[in-house]
Amino acid sequence: MAKILKIYPENPQENLLDEVVKVLKSGGLIIYPSDTIYALGCDIFNLKAMEKLAELKSVKLEKSQFSVICNDLSHLSHYTKALDTPVFRFLKNHLPGPFTFILEASKNLPLAYKGKKTIGIRVPNHSVPKMIVEKLGHPIASTSIHDDDDVLEYSTDPELIAEKYDKFVDLVIDSGYGDNVASTIVDLTSGEPEIIRQGKGII
Template identity: 40%
Template sequence: MLTKIYERNPSEKELQRVVDVLERDGIVIYPTDSVYAFGCSLRSPRAIDRLRRIRGKSSGELAVVFGSIAQIAEYCRVDNAAFRTLKRNLPGPFTFVLAASSRVPDKALERRQTIGVRIPANAVARAVVSALGCPLVTASVREDGEAEYTTDPELIHERYGREVSLVIDGGTGDCVPTTVVDLTGGEPEVLREGRGELR
């Protein structure tokens, strides 16, 4: 299923359709401020397992999308220095690596102690998290060679429509991934250069 949700004024009816899918262990593809991404509820171990299979993801490569820095602090250990870095750069095209707290399900961590966290500067992504009432486990839609299959929601639907329950058409996406920054040491360490410029 392909559903259009506008960033400027996300439809509550369409958001509820997305929430219904996520609450039934479904996986959706949604727009972010970088690339389109797969998402499922952090509360759904079955969906997290399926997401790993679809993406062929190893344990450390799933991130979690939050609605606010306060929500990140509920699931991760955030010291004062990390908080200031998050506040300066989020919402934005970043994935920050933080130490996970016991609130993050083992299924999302797979024996790791850290988790990548995001708050995209995209109203649709944040509206989905807000309507769901819990964070989204996420992984980028990536394709070798054919960029349009990561940026055009109709082509994304054509390719992944049988593997996911719903694709949100939020307009043309980007093909540059997030900047990944490790905040678990003394100083922020850029692990991957992407769209975001760290402030």
């Protein structure tokens, strides 16, 4: 049964964030808020957790496209190949924010991302996921929660999300209602921004 923790971005309590990190370190799956939608996440360095996440999304881990949540630009650059100045400047102008940027992956990514040439990276403008990543010491994997109702597409009520995923995740962070518009996906691998999916972020 999933535990629900109420952690609000205005004043995230240290002890509650520590509890989230403990769950992640032990290989648990969490549902967490962001500046866009609620998402599923786990520790990217815990292979069993990554496999559980892939199973929950009905994909093979090697075929998965889980993005990673970083807490700032320097953190992001550790998991990507060297960023040239225009790309770095572009990222600096848009992060933190509601974007997923596709960049060339570095060798610092863990086993679960082995063989992937590119990686989707987010730095959300939301204190809760950023503080979790900071306390954990490395990124968390991220994949969106889809609603069965195609009209809604994304669930926004954390209590309903907790009810739905109760048997599949270990922890749900309730930060109040989420958004129902996902991040804008931008491919930066060519050096020029190419919008793959228009979402909340405007370039």
